[in-house]
Amino acid sequence: MAVVSTKPYVGVPRDLVANFNGKQLVYACWDQHLLFAAPFLICVPPEMSFRELVDGPLTALMQPDPDASAVDWSKVEWLKSNKPFTPDFDASLAANGIGHKEQLRFITPGLNSLLAAA
Amino acid sequence: MDMKVAKKKLALKEKYRLLTRDLGWEPTYQNKDEIYPYTKYEGIRIHDWDKWEDPFRLTMDSYWKYQAEKERKFYAIIDAHAQNNGHLHITDARYLSALKIFLQAISPGEYAAGKGFARMGREFPGVGTQVACQMQAIDEIRHAQTQIHALSNYNKFYNGFHAFADARDRMWYCTVPRSFFDDAVSAGPFEFMIAIGFSFEYVLTNLLFVPFMSGAAYNGDMATVTFGFSAQSDEARHMTLGLECIKFMLEQDPANLPIVQGWIDKWFWRGFRVLGLVSTMMDYMLPKRVMSWREAWNIYGIENGTALFRDLARYGIRAPAGWDDAEKAIDHMSHQFMLGLYQWSFGTALHSWIPSDDDMAWLAKKYPDTFDKYYRPRWEHIKKLKAAGTQFANYGLAKLCQTCQLPIVFTEPDDPTRSAQREGEYKGEKYHFCSDGCQHIFENEPEKYIQAWLPMPQLFQDPIGGDLAAWMDWVGLRNGKDNGDFDGSEDQKNFDAWRAMATSNQ
Numbered sequence: 164m165a166v167v168s169t170k171p172y173v174g175v176p177r178d179l180v181a182n183f184n185g186k187q188l189v190y191a192c193w194d195q196h197l198l199f200a201a202p203f204l205i206c207v208p209p210e211m212s213f214r215e216l217v218d219g220p221l222t223a224l225m226q227p228d229p230d231a232s233a234v235d236w237s238k239v240e241w242l243k244s245n246k247p248f249t250p251d252f253d254a255s256l257a258a259n260g261i262g263h264k265e266q267l268r269f270i271t272p273g274l275n276s277l278l279a280a281a
Numbered sequence: 282m283d284m285k286v287a288k289k290k291l292a293l294k295e296k297y298r299l300l301t302r303d304l305g306w307e308p309t310y311q312n313k314d315e316i317y318p319y320t321k322y323e324g325i326r327i328h329d330w331d332k333w334e335d336p337f338r339l340t341m342d343s344y345w346k347y348q349a350e351k352e353r354k355f356y357a358i359i360d361a362h363a364q365n366n367g368h369l370h371i372t373d374a375r376y377l378s379a380l381k382i383f384l385q386a387i388s389p390g391e392y393a394a395g396k397g398f399a400r401m402g403r404e405f406p407g408v409g410t411q412v413a414c415q416m417q418a419i420d421e422i423r424h425a426q427t428q429i430h431a432l433s434n435y436n437k438f439y440n441g442f443h444a445f446a447d448a449r450d451r452m453w454y455c456t457v458p459r460s461f462f463d464d465a466v467s468a469g470p471f472e473f474m475i476a477i478g479f480s481f482e483y484v485l486t487n488l489l490f491v492p493f494m495s496g497a498a499y500n501g502d503m504a505t506v507t508f509g510f511s512a513q514s515d516e517a518r519h520m521t522l523g524l525e526c527i528k529f530m531l532e533q534d535p536a537n538l539p540i541v542q543g544w545i546d547k548w549f550w551r552g553f554r555v556l557g558l559v560s561t562m563m564d565y566m567l568p569k570r571v572m573s574w575r576e577a578w579n580i581y582g583i584e585n586g587t588a589l590f591r592d593l594a595r596y597g598i599r600a601p602a603g604w605d606d607a608e609k610a611i612d613h614m615s616h617q618f619m620l621g622l623y624q625w626s627f628g629t630a631l632h633s634w635i636p637s638d639d640d641m642a643w644l645a646k647k648y649p650d651t652f653d654k655y656y657r658p659r660w661e662h663i664k665k666l667k668a669a670g671t672q673f674a675n676y677g678l679a680k681l682c683q684t685c686q687l688p689i690v691f692t693e694p695d696d697p698t699r700s701a702q703r704e705g706e707y708k709g710e711k712y713h714f715c716s717d718g719c720q721h722i723f724e725n726e727p728e729k730y731i732q733a734w735l736p737m738p739q740l741f742q743d744p745i746g747g748d749l750a751a752w753m754d755w756v757g758l759r760n761g762k763d764n765g766d767f768d769g770s771e772d773q774k775n776f777d778a779w780r781a782m783a784t785s786n787q
Binding site: 165166168173175177178179182184186194197198200204206224227229245262268277 | 318319675
């Protein structure tokens with residue numbers, strides 16, 4: 164049962180990609196870097212290349228973490244919807260299969276200054 | 282000659298019967314199902330409405346008398362508070378953040394509960410239920426009103442209080458309690474009673490009111506203590522209504538048990554998420570702290586909750602499904618929320634701050650297994666960033682949970698180093714959740730939750746289109762006054778200056 168109701172009932176989602184004027188949402192989370200309280204919400208066009216996403220908004224947002232400058236993007240491990248994923252940096256988000264509200268998570272083994280301080 | 286004989290006073294029970302049960306007309310030309318159209322579709326089976334007892338047996342005439350007396354006392358104290366500059370008697374202006382959370386997030390919830398109970402007073406067929414729900418509806422409106430009046434005196438002197446009504450619908454952290462109450466009010470009458478009457482008023486209310494009211498008393502805030510006392514005698518009645526309702530449902534038909542258990546699971550988890558911010562208030566925002574969130578949970582969650590569910594076990598009810606996950610979150614949540622509030626403080630109508638060394642020593646003592654290990658390094662780094670002139674602000678905004686609408690600040694229940702990640706698809710659309718509890722609630726009624734108005738994604742849609750300044754105007758947030766770090770804020774400067782005028786001759 165999709166909802167308990169007195170008669171047939173159909174809901175309308177409020178966050179459809181059509182509402183974002185040609186852009187889409189991408190969620191990005193730096194694994195084990197919880198200085199950032201929640202995964203980032205980034206609003207970008209699907210034609211943007213993966214490299215532009217990484218070098219642009221993602222790199223800018225990561226700066227407050229002491230590990231930010233030490234990240235070697237060629238060694239980063241990626242998860243998309245929690246499954247291993249190998250991005251093509253020069254292809255667009257759409258060509259990389261990164262749809263609206265996709266969750267990316269990236270793992271930087273060996274880098275965890277704020278965690279290791281404990 | 283006729284002797285005048287004094288009429289006997291009606292016994293309480295008789296009076297209650299005459300003033301309530303006799304309202305229960307048997308309709309003659311209308312079908313009862315059409316008069317009460319919402320009592321069956323949830324699947325709850327009721328065979329005898331007269332079995333719903335109201336142990337208080339309060340009638341409207343005595344209700345008005347009691348409440349009027351309480352109002353007189355309340356407003357006398359509020360007047361005295363204003364005339365004696367009560368706003369300067371609080372321990373420190375940081376305390377105001379707790380009051381701002383209360384006014385922005387809790388008082389509108391009281392009003393929503395009032396609307397909900399007014400509806401239930403109409404929709405339940407039993408007269409005892411109708412009368413009890415109507416009284417609770419009036420109580421809830423009175424609570425919202427007395428809270429707003431009590432805090433209006435602070436609004437004359439401090440920032441962040443003025444736009445609470447707009448914030449209720451628009452501010453990102455206020456949509457959390459709003460969606461909680463919208464979810465309850467748009468459910469059927471029985472689910473509403475489990476949501477508000479039982480889970481919120483009975484299971485969780487002590488975690489909300491005791492910390493706030495003791496917190497107010499510890500921090501010199503007479504106004505808040507007064508509305509707490511004024512509401513307290515109502516709460517006993519509300520808790521009884523919630524408990525009576527659940528027992529009534531369970532006693533009427535064994536088929537009701539799985540439905541009721543499902544609602545308890547759902548509303549415990551929703552309530553636990555909504556009350557999360559109380560943890561931050563207790564551990565971080567009270568200059569003079571009452572007890573830690575962990576200590577409050579041990580008393581009001583574990584001790585009281587365990588006793589309650591042991592009592593309900595004879596009906597076949599077990600503890601809520603999310604109970605173990607809640608326990609695992611207790612030592613983490615206040616820190617996770619405060620770190621979030623601080624890094625997004627450009628978008629909050631309250632101030633947050635970096636805990637002082639004293640604060641951190643207290644937190645380490647109260648949270649020996651988690652604070653130094655996970656959270657102190659983050660605060661120390663944030664302190665360093667501030668000292669270097671690069672104060673930490675996270676403009677990445679946040680992924681929100683589709684069900685509870687909170688930013689997903691939570692970690693995996695068994696791994697505090699990893700952000701909690703849950704997602705699912707419905708009709709080709711992706712949805713994200715903060716926990717198994719919230720994902721389960723969504724999957725049970727997806728058609729309801731896909732409509733959630735999530736404030737952060739909305740910020741990037743029309744008409745705001747990602748413009749932060751336009752968003753601030755729209756939520757009534759005055760940049761540089763209502764938001765940001767407490768350190769250097771107008772509230773801090775004004776409080777210190779006014780207090781100095783009262784205690785020195787300079």
